[in-house]
Amino acid sequence: MKIKPGFMLREIDDTSVVVAVGEASEHFNGLITLNTTGSFLWKKLQQGATEQELVQALCGAFEVDPDTARADTAEFVAAARKAGFLDE
Amino acid sequence: MSNHTVEEVLRRDGRYIATPVGVSMWPMLRSRTDTVLLVPADAAALRRGDVILYRRPTGKMVLHRIRGRDAQGFVLCGDNQGAAEHGVQAEWIIGVMKGFFRKEKYIPVTARGYRAYMRLVLWTHPLRAPFLRLRDHFRRRKGASA
Numbered sequence: 001m002k003i004k005p006g007f008m009l010r011e012i013d014d015t016s017v018v019v020a021v022g023e024a025s026e027h028f029n030g031l032i033t034l035n036t037t038g039s040f041l042w043k044k045l046q047q048g049a050t051e052q053e054l055v056q057a058l059c060g061a062f063e064v065d066p067d068t069a070r071a072d073t074a075e076f077v078a079a080a081r082k083a084g085f086l087d088e
Numbered sequence: 089m090s091n092h093t094v095e096e097v098l099r100r101d102g103r104y105i106a107t108p109v110g111v112s113m114w115p116m117l118r119s120r121t122d123t124v125l126l127v128p129a130d131a132a133a134l135r136r137g138d139v140i141l142y143r144r145p146t147g148k149m150v151l152h153r154i155r156g157r158d159a160q161g162f163v164l165c166g167d168n169q170g171a172a173e174h175g176v177q178a179e180w181i182i183g184v185m186k187g188f189f190r191k192e193k194y195i196p197v198t199a200r201g202y203r204a205y206m207r208l209v210l211w212t213h214p215l216r217a218p219f220l221r222l223r224d225h226f227r228r229r230k231g232a233s234a
Contacts, residue, residue, distance in 0.1 A: 025107045025120045
């Protein structure tokens with residue numbers, strides 16, 4: 001699972017947003033704001049992490065129990081999939 | 089994740105990042121490649137050289153540079169355009185550019201290199217404008233005959 005080419009994470013101070021460039025911007029002209037966890041997961045997805053790896057990374061980086069991490073990850077991945085950000 | 093309009097995000101977060109489309113701000117901004125950081129604009133505080141995002145009454149959003157002001161309102165022009173747009177009203181203005189990403193590098197409008205570029209664009213525009221207008225004229229004719 002990986003973020004499709006053309007979707008970029010831009011970070012300014014404490015804000016992370018996803019913007020589309022190149023061909024991707026022809027079909028997507030919105031703006032997606034990510035919180036800290038979302039930004040973290042996005043970067044992992046850019047490297048091509050599996051959902052299980054995302055859960056593990058989340059547990060390692062944040063003080064969160066595995067069940068919450070699993071639920072948060074599933075929610076994030078579902079939203080990213082629905083928005084068309086994922087290459088699977 | 090949340091999805092909102094430019095105005096909503098600027099009101100809520102005080103900033104907006106967008107990917108401009110078109111060549112009017114070339115070479116600073118490359119179409120669908122570079123991204124700009126916008127913040128809410130105070131029309132009274134805007135100055136010559138500022139790059140603003142505004143919405144024409146037709147609904148079209150435009151990102152151009154302020155060349156000045158006259159009795160009709162702001163005078164705007166893209167860096168790569170010959171003809172200026174007059175009569176841009178303060179209430180059309182959505183935001184002002186605070187910086188831009190050229191690929192991965194963020195360049196604030198306070199950067200020395202950017203300030204030098206901005207001055208160069210403003211100072212040389214009267215010299216470049218006739219050639220740019222001529223080029224735009226032939227492009228339009230070519231487009232009309234295509």
